[in-house]
Amino acid sequence: MASFLENAYSLVHQDNAADVPSLSDLRTQLEKGTDESKVETMKRILTIMLNGDPMPNLLMHIIRFVMPSKHKALKKLLYFYYEICPKLDSNGKLKQEMILVCNGIRNDLQHPNEYIRGNTLRFLCKLREPELIEPLLSSARQCLEHRHAYVRKNAVFANDATCKRNAFAALASIDHEKALLYLSTVFEGIPNAEELLQLVELEFIRKDAVQNSQNKVGFSGSLGWAHI
Structure with a gap:
């Protein structure tokens, strides 16, 4: 699709x-x-x-x-x-x-x-x-x-796309604020990120929205395609 x-x-x-x-x-x-x-x-x-x-x-x-x-x-x-x-023709090939x-x-x-x-x-x-x-x-x-x-x-x-995924997951577990700061610099690219990285970023956003409700409006407004 x-x-x-x-x-x-x-x-x-x-x-x-x-x-x-x-x-x-x-x-x-x-x-x-x-x-x-x-x-x-x-x-x-x-x-x-x-x-x-x-x-x-x-x-x-x-x-x-x-x-x-x-x-x-x-x-x-x-x-x-x-x-x-x-890169693809009209038939998706x-x-x-x-x-x-x-x-x-x-x-x-x-x-x-x-x-x-x-x-x-x-x-x-x-x-x-x-x-x-x-x-x-x-x-x-x-x-x-x-x-x-x-x-x-x-x-x-x-x-290995898991390198990026694991790096962000490690940062999120070590320093929540720095992970949030990093995420703000790549926020526009999340919809087009590799699936593994995208999933861990969305999970971080979901958890942050629970802990910091003031961020939820901004996240959900920008990520209209995701349910936080």
Whole structure:
């Protein structure tokens, strides 16, 4: 069943909404632009997408003309794009193009640069499509043995969602106020959190609402989909 957040968007300021480039213009800029100009093109694409237009017809062009680039800023924008682009077709099946995306992600998980590996592992934590995650698990697990601590740390988060769950549960049992303070910083992300983490956060909110009734109104108003 599709998540209620699947069609939710952020509003990102555009200097001139009437100056939105056409699909054809964006394709041309991706095909013929330099890495530096593609950075600006990708920023415009992301802004348009975050304002409600998923632009599904750009996926193949981005795979062909952005994914092979080694430009660091462009690669970072590429992973922002992967986060929000439509990955499923109208039948709820993984798009065929995502097989190529999967190959590109696997290559980055094996990249000699530890920061590219780490950034890719952080991206894996945000994926929710099992068909896309499964082929990447082997490469992600290999990163657990990487010589660089930054890679190993992100590999742990990518491989085991229970780490986040257990960390929050431990904080909640040790210091209720600090757990409440932490929760206030991630509150908007609770509906989209991993299920294990989401459950322990909701349980904490329920218990806190019993102990501190003044917090209940704020919690229940923001979490209208949960019964506290």
